[in-house]
Amino acid sequence: MNNLVLPTIGVTLLCCLLGVMGVHAYAAGKSERQALVDRLSTTGQIPIVGRRKRFGGVDRRLRKTKFGKKLELKLAATGLDVTPGEYFVYMIAAVAVLWMAASSILTSFFGPLAGLTGLWGANTFLNWQRTKRTERFINQLPELSRILANATQAGLALRTAIAMAADELEAPAGEELSWVARRLAVGESLDTALGELAERLPSRELVVLVSTLVLSNRAGGTVVSSLRNLTETLEERKETRREVKTQLSQVTVTAYAVPAFGLGSLLLLNSVMPGALDRMTAALVGQVSVIAALILYAIGFVVVRRLSRIDI
Structure with a gap:
């Protein structure tokens, strides 16, 4: 038996060495293949292929529903490379994880509450992504207006100016204008x-720009002077928005700190007095008290967020 120990160790070490060499060779080959694909894609020798979409069956069924159509429009506004089916599956998985985590860490009473919080958080995440992308688009509006003014002053048509701006600007303005240019190319x-662009990324600045372009296109007036004046106005609004956001940053942090203190107090209470949450949520009075406290925390969060929201 002792004679087999050394050969066994040697074979094990050899297998580990071969495994490491195999993983290294696989990683190197995969990186070389990706580099080759990227090089050939840039030269146009092979078409650019997007990533493989997951959960195709769920996505097809979801797109047929009213909820799926709304979700698809919201995801398109966020700019995320996620299909409605993928987002729905990820959301359900996150809700399940939060449910089980709250049930195991706190009590089973907090499981459904954590699941509802997960659903609210998923919708809030999409709204946050949409707002962030809209703000980035707003910051690019002065440059967009300047490009359109220069292009129209040079004698280019408005459709051509939009396509040129889509090539020069970065995302998200470049992506959105490319979408508009494609729609115009097919006869839209x-x-x-x-109008669809203004609905997808709602903002006062974009509405003003769209109204200026539409009215100039209908009436045939001089769009150059209007865009020049609009560029200066957008620059001033951009600086004002930045100053207001800086001044209200502390209030925004307070809005998120209020519910965090409530969750922290529950965890602290359960760690200091093990089983206290079980005894508290076992009675109806305790359950009503917890729900009332959560509602008050939610109201505090909404009120503080509303106070920090200033429309400019």
Whole structure:
């Protein structure tokens, strides 16, 4: 038996060495293949292929429903490379994880509450992504207006100016204008294409720009002077928005700190007095008290967020 120990150790070490060499060779080959694909894609020798979409069956069924159509529009506004089916599956998985985590760490009473919080958090995440992308688009509006003014002053048509701006600007303005240019190329009217853009990324600045372009296109007036004046106005609004956001940053942090203190107090109470949450949520009075406290924390969060929201 002792004679087999050394050969066994040697074979094990050899297998580990071969395994490490195999993983290294696989990683090197995969990186070389990806580099080759990227090089050939940039030269146009092979078409650019996007990533493989997951949960195709769920995505097809979900897109047929009213909820799936709304979710698809919201995901398109966020700019995330996620299908409605993928987002729905990830959301359900996150809700299940939060449910089980709250049930195991706290009590089973907090499981459904954590699941509802997960659903609210998923919708809030999409709204946050949409707002962030809209703000980035707003910050690019002065440059967009300047490019359109220069292009129209040079004698280019408005449709051509939009396509040129889509090539010069970065995302998200470049992506959105490329979408508008494609719609115009297939015969869509300028009013409809720009109107859908304003609906997808709602903001006062974009509405003003779209209205200026649409009215100039209809009436045939001089769009150059209007865009020049609009560029200066957008620059001033951009600086004002930045100053207001800086001044209200402390209030925004307070809004998120209020519910965090409530969750922290529950965890602290359960660690200091093990089983206290079980005894508290076992009675109806305790359950009502916990739900009332959570509602008050939610109201405090909404009120503080509302106080920090200033429309400019």
